[in-house]
Amino acid sequence: MITRRLLLGPGAVASFMLSSAAEAKRRGRVTSSSAPLVMLDPGHGGKDPGAIGVSGTYEKRVALAAAQELRRQLLAAGRYRVELTRGRDIFIPLEERVAIAQQRGAALFVSMHADALADHSVRGASVYTLANTASDAQTAALARRENAADRFAGRQFHGVAPDVARILASLVRQETRSGSARLARRLVGSFSSEQMDLLDNPSRHAGFVVLKAADIPSVLVEMGFMSNHEDEAALRQAQHRTRIAAAMRRAIDAWFAQTEPPRPEPTRMAG
Ligand code: ZN
Numbered sequence: 001m002i003t004r005r006l007l008l009g010p011g012a013v014a015s016f017m018l019s020s021a022a023e024a025k026r027r028g029r030v031t032s033s034s035a036p037l038v039m040l041d042p043g044h045g046g047k048d049p050g051a052i053g054v055s056g057t058y059e060k061r062v063a064l065a066a067a068q069e070l071r072r073q074l075l076a077a078g079r080y081r082v083e084l085t086r087g088r089d090i091f092i093p094l095e096e097r098v099a100i101a102q103q104r105g106a107a108l109f110v111s112m113h114a115d116a117l118a119d120h121s122v123r124g125a126s127v128y129t130l131a132n133t134a135s136d137a138q139t140a141a142l143a144r145r146e147n148a149a150d151r152f153a154g155r156q157f158h159g160v161a162p163d164v165a166r167i168l169a170s171l172v173r174q175e176t177r178s179g180s181a182r183l184a185r186r187l188v189g190s191f192s193s194e195q196m197d198l199l200d201n202p203s204r205h206a207g208f209v210v211l212k213a214a215d216i217p218s219v220l221v222e223m224g225f226m227s228n229h230e231d232e233a234a235l236r237q238a239q240h241r242t243r244i245a246a247a248m249r250r251a252i253d254a255w256f257a258q259t260e261p262p263r264p265e266p267t268r269m270a271g
Contacts, residue, residue, distance in 0.1 A: 048149050055232055077253065128142070130218065173214045
């Protein structure tokens with residue numbers, strides 16, 4: 001019995017170590033790295049297809065493919081850790097996406113979508129930040145639609161801060177909001193310098209539930225609209241998603257360059 005355990009032991013331990021290392025790698029839990037964590041959030045998933053394009057493309061698939069491409073590009077830079085709120089076709093409620101980013105200590109939260117609008121002629125990318133009041137009727141409708149993703153979960157967002165914490169929380173929120181606004185400007189600038197199609201007034205805001213992390217700068221990117229033939233056709237192409245991801249990566253690079261103070265060389269303590 002003991003012999004058998006000894007024989008089985010090392011192999012079992014080795015396989016456990018391998019599987020937990022693989023798991024850690026998959027989840028990005030490489031704790032030795034102090035690199036900031038970028039949390040990418042492919043919209044919708046599982047029972048929630050998101051918008052269904054004029055030719056039948058599911059938003060959830062386009063969002064995941066684009067997020068995976070952006071992760072690839074960000075990781076190639078070697079400056080960030082990158083995680084996805086969902087790496088496959090599963091449903092995650094909106095507030096859980098926020099919770100994942102908070103639990104993992106994300107420095108940045110980027111939700112990626114390609115929704116539908118009532119007006120099928122509207123096309124181009126746009127970037128959204130959180131606000132109590134919507135910048136325009138179209139964005140208010142978009143936020144309602146996005147927030148309705150939680151009808152699949154049957155839960156509501158309840159975010160009531162106690163009185164004492166409220167003042168401190170609001171200071172953090174102000175800083176978070178200015179960080180979010182800065183990222184939104186970078187993204188719009190990057191899309192525009194790439195000569196990509198942009199919505200009129202491409203930087204917009206509304207009460208998106210998924211952007212409600214008080215302490216993590218958060219933006220939602222509509223890479224285009226499934227309700228528009230040309231946008232849908234473009235988003236189906238890997239080449240186009242690569243271009244979008246490249247523009248987003250440049251914006252994220254610029255954001256971190258402005259945000260993160262230069263790191264001092266690590267000093268080693270003797271002993
Ligand atoms: Zn969406």
